[in-house]
Amino acid sequence: MQRKSLDLWVGLFVLLGAVALFFLAMKAGNLSSLSFAQTYPVTMRFDNIGGLKPRAPVKSAGVVVGRVADIAFNDQRFQASVTVNMETRYKFPKDSSAKILTSGLLGEQYIGLEPGGDTNLLAAGDNIRMTQSALVLENLITQFLFSKAADGKDEKK
Secondary structure (H helix, E strand, O other), rough: HHHHHHHHHHHHHHHHHHHHHHHHHHOOOOOOOOOOOOEEEEEEEOOOOOOOOOEEEEOOOOOEEEEEEEEEEEOOOOEEEEEEEEOOOOOEOOOOEEEEEEEEOOEEEEEEEEOOOOEOOOOOOEEEEEEEEOHHHHHHHHHHHHHHHHHHHHHHH
């Protein structure tokens, strides 16, 4: 009787471990927030997308209003073309702006959407023209070091 009880607890522990691994894999693959809401595609172009990935959230006022659907390189403009699927329940003006932000200091990147003031709303296939690229930490460090080096040369004169 005691052996069966031990086997039951071990089996339950293994099952809980498998469920935990499944949810961890879903979270790592950014699939934990699957949504079956109706969406419409909107395109935007950025000079640098940093570490933005497909399925990254599109947020406005901290609320997820869509997801990144596709990232491609436009070899005529030499920019990244990002297509996002916006949920139809959220309507934004045509003159809205988008920028790539980072959650936390070194966290995941997402697109922040700022609504504009236009009376016309974004529709399927529209473009958001006002965009701001991602801040790349390495570029900021390089600029800081070069500016400090230039300051050091000026002090020696």
